Amino acid sequence: MPTxxxxxxxxxxxxxxxxxxxxxxxxxxxxxxxxxxxxxxxNKWKRKDLAExxxxxxxxxxxxxxxxGNWTLDTISNLLFAIDxxxxxxxxxxxxxxxxxxxxDLNWPVVPPAKETxxxxxxxxxxxxxPSPAQxxxxxxx
Numbered sequence: 001m002p003t004x005x006x007x008x009x010x011x012x013x014x015x016x017x018x019x020x021x022x023x024x025x026x027x028x029x030x031x032x033x034x035x036x037x038x039x040x041x042x043n044k045w046k047r048k049d050l051a052e053x054x055x056x057x058x059x060x061x062x063x064x065x066x067x068x069g070n071w072t073l074d075t076i077s078n079l080l081f082a083i084d085x086x087x088x089x090x091x092x093x094x095x096x097x098x099x100x101x102x103x104x105d106l107n108w109p110v111v112p113p114a115k116e117t118x119x120x121x122x123x124x125x126x127x128x129x130x131p132s133p134a135q136x137x138x139x140x141x142x
Contacts, residue, residue: 029068031087032079036065039083050082 040050051061056078064075080086 025068025071028076029071032076033065035085036079036083039085053082054078 036050039045040047047061047065048058051058061082064071064079076087
């Protein structure tokens with residue numbers, strides 16, 4: 001258990017590093033899987049065909065495609081080689097990445113002005129009060 005500010009910052013950084021490791025693994029997996037699926041669909045390849053293209057057993061390919069658990073750089077290279085592709089690289093420092101606009105006002109759905117009040121609906125076993133559209137307006141930030 002951390003006991004001082006320095007130990008808290010180390011724990012925070014370890015957590016962040018672990019988060020980014022998993023995030024990176026998932027992003028690579030998603031990109032490679034999408035490329036493999038698209039190439040297989042366009043070329044009408046089966047897993048057996050892809051496995052033969054890289055000299056592996058179909059069972060090995062199935063294991064790789066099931067998840068990024070034990071992927072190595074060689075695994076990624078083999079899968080991309082099987083579809084005659086390679087990965088392009090671009091490194092983006094965090095400071096230069098644009099910030100998420102998830103909470104920007106324009107990202108909220110437009111809610112028409114409320115013309116009606118809450119409705120009471122009788123259901124079997126009880127009454128449910130449905131909010132009016134005005135009550136569904138998302139909160140505004142800053």
